[in-house]
Amino acid sequence: MARERLYLFDTTLRDGAQTNGVDFTLADKITIAGMLDQLGIDYIEAGYPGANPTDTSFFAERHPMRAKLTAFGMTRRPGRSASNDPGLAALLAAEVDTICFVAKSWDYHVRVALETTEEENLASIRDSVRMAKAKGREVLLDCEHFFDGYKAKPAFALACAKAAYDEGARWAVLCDTNGGTLPHEIERIVGEVCAKIPGDHVGIHAHNDTEQAVANTFAAVRAGARQVQGTLNGLGERCGNANLVSIIPTLKLKSDYAEKFEIGVSDAALSHLVRVSHALDELLNRAANRHAPYVGESAFATKAGIHASAIMKEPATYEHVAPERVGNKRKLLVSDQSGRSNVLAELDRVGIAVDKDDPRVARLLDEVKEREAIGYAYEAADASFELLARRLLGKVPHYFDVEKFDVNVEHRINAKGERITVSQAVVRVKVGDEVLISVAEGIGPVNALDLALRKDLGKYQTFITGLELTDYRVRILNAGTQAVTRVLIESKDETGDHWTTIGVSANIIDASFQALMDSIIYKLVKSGAPA
Numbered sequence: 001m002a003r004e005r006l007y008l009f010d011t012t013l014r015d016g017a018q019t020n021g022v023d024f025t026l027a028d029k030i031t032i033a034g035m036l037d038q039l040g041i042d043y044i045e046a047g048y049p050g051a052n053p054t055d056t057s058f059f060a061e062r063h064p065m066r067a068k069l070t071a072f073g074m075t076r077r078p079g080r081s082a083s084n085d086p087g088l089a090a091l092l093a094a095e096v097d098t099i100c101f102v103a104k105s106w107d108y109h110v111r112v113a114l115e116t117t118e119e120e121n122l123a124s125i126r127d128s129v130r131m132a133k134a135k136g137r138e139v140l141l142d143c144e145h146f147f148d149g150y151k152a153k154p155a156f157a158l159a160c161a162k163a164a165y166d167e168g169a170r171w172a173v174l175c176d177t178n179g180g181t182l183p184h185e186i187e188r189i190v191g192e193v194c195a196k197i198p199g200d201h202v203g204i205h206a207h208n209d210t211e212q213a214v215a216n217t218f219a220a221v222r223a224g225a226r227q228v229q230g231t232l233n234g235l236g237e238r239c240g241n242a243n244l245v246s247i248i249p250t251l252k253l254k255s256d257y258a259e260k261f262e263i264g265v266s267d268a269a270l271s272h273l274v275r276v277s278h279a280l281d282e283l284l285n286r287a288a289n290r291h292a293p294y295v296g297e298s299a300f301a302t303k304a305g306i307h308a309s310a311i312m313k314e315p316a317t318y319e320h321v322a323p324e325r326v327g328n329k330r331k332l333l334v335s336d337q338s339g340r341s342n343v344l345a346e347l348d349r350v351g352i353a354v355d356k357d358d359p360r361v362a363r364l365l366d367e368v369k370e371r372e373a374i375g376y377a378y379e380a381a382d383a384s385f386e387l388l389a390r391r392l393l394g395k396v397p398h399y400f401d402v403e404k405f406d407v408n409v410e411h412r413i414n415a416k417g418e419r420i421t422v423s424q425a426v427v428r429v430k431v432g433d434e435v436l437i438s439v440a441e442g443i444g445p446v447n448a449l450d451l452a453l454r455k456d457l458g459k460y461q462t463f464i465t466g467l468e469l470t471d472y473r474v475r476i477l478n479a480g481t482q483a484v485t486r487v488l489i490e491s492k493d494e495t496g497d498h499w500t501t502i503g504v505s506a507n508i509i510d511a512s513f514q515a516l517m518d519s520i521i522y523k524l525v526k527s528g529a530p531a
């Protein structure tokens with residue numbers, strides 16, 4: 001049976017840019033658009049020309065790509081003609097083939113926010129679509145507050161969508177702008193709309209205010225909509241938009257959808273989904289959500305021992321899809337709840353060959369349990385676990401010794417009379433017979449220590465130049481009788497690999513030092529640095 005084409009529309013660069021704390025530069029926008037294009041998205045909405053300088057310059061030139069780059073803007077203002085509206089002119093000047101208009105479709109908003117009549121609102125939709133069509137553009141209409149509008153006055157909401165369709169708009173997009181509509185309502189209303197406008201001209205734009213944006217999107221698809229809008233990682237105002245990173249694998253891997261629909265994302269592109277999701281986080285300088293469906297670090301992680309032994313035999317016992325399909329990895333967490341099978345599986349995954357009856361495996365497990373009792377958490381620190389295992393199995397070269405370090409924090413008033421805090425670290429490292437002393441200033445004591453440690457490692461320096469600290473997390477816990485500090489450090493290197501290391505101590509600097517040392521040593525082991 002021929003599958004129906006379902007179109008993906010990404011609005012990370014427009015609706016996603018409304019997110020608190022998100023501010024894309026022009027270069028960011030170009031990078032993200034390129035990423036989305038490679039992924040196989042059909043439409044990439046890149047911004048609102050005329051609304052801000054970044055978007056205006058983005059649309060001032062053509063960015064050739066396979067996807068249809070889309071400019072967003074308002075329909076003509078009430079009481080003005082389409083040919084005499086500066087906003088519309090800016091939109092039509094954008095170097096794109098596709099335009100997405102937004103218009104009111106809730107009578108309440110037309111009256112209160114727009115202060116005009118329903119007829120004038122419909123005329124504005126018709127005129128704007130007609131004008132853009134005349135200029136040769138493909139046109140979409142975002143029907144703002146469609147579902148609330150439909151509940152209040154179905155005939156008017158529908159008339160707005162229909163006006164666009166009748167004028168030749170390719171898509172009438174039904175927007176749940178406030179994000180409060182529930183899946184069963186979406187399914188009913190989209191079904192009613194699709195009886196009047198063919199579903200292959202109807203789109204869905206859902207927001208996540210009840211944590212159901214993805215479910216609402218699928219409800220609309222079931223009811224007939226054939227374009228889905230969303231953002232990478234669910235970025236968007238308030239609680240976000242529908243998350244395309246969850247929608248895409250569901251469309252590709254769940255037979256109910258995969259057998260019925262074809263999308264522009266190939267199997268090969270799907271296998272890079274984790275990378276795409278992380279690339280956006282990195283661009284935004286955010287830590288990735290470990291628990292994100294499909295792409296999170298924990299999405300295919302198993303902790304308890306009995307599950308782990310079953311997973312090793314038959315992955316399907318505890319996995320709803322194969323992690324490799326989206327570029328993720330199966331992960332068996334090593335913790336005080338683990339059995340031998342987790343430890344063995346994890347050793348196997350990192351490439352340490354050991355016989356399953358080797359007594360050192362039991363010793364490693366005991367060591368993990370003892371350390372977790374005092375505050376370590378190896379399930380969150382894969383690289384520290386690997387080092388612990390390699391040390392017990394006698395496989396970590398002795399690279400260098402930190403003979404001494406000294407960190408100080410000075411608070412003083414500078415020459416301009418401002419209060420400043422300066423941190424400085426001095427580290428004395430012995431590499432072979434060579435003693436190296438490094439001094440560094442940092443924005444805080446841990447940063448200063450990190451910089452000093454990595455400043456000069458003698459013959460090992462070339463191995464760590466690509467090492468970068470990407471995340472630093474601190475927790476105070478009560479382990480046994482005293483409060484201790486647990487530090488988790490995430491690092492990456494020039495190959496794009498990420499790893500996490502841990503340190504635990506009553507002293508935050510000491511805990512950080514342990515985690516930093518593990519990260520450096522892990523990098524040396526990984527790079528095959530000689531002893």
Ligand SMILES: [Zn+2]
Nearest residue numbers: 015177205207
């Ligand atoms: Zn929106």
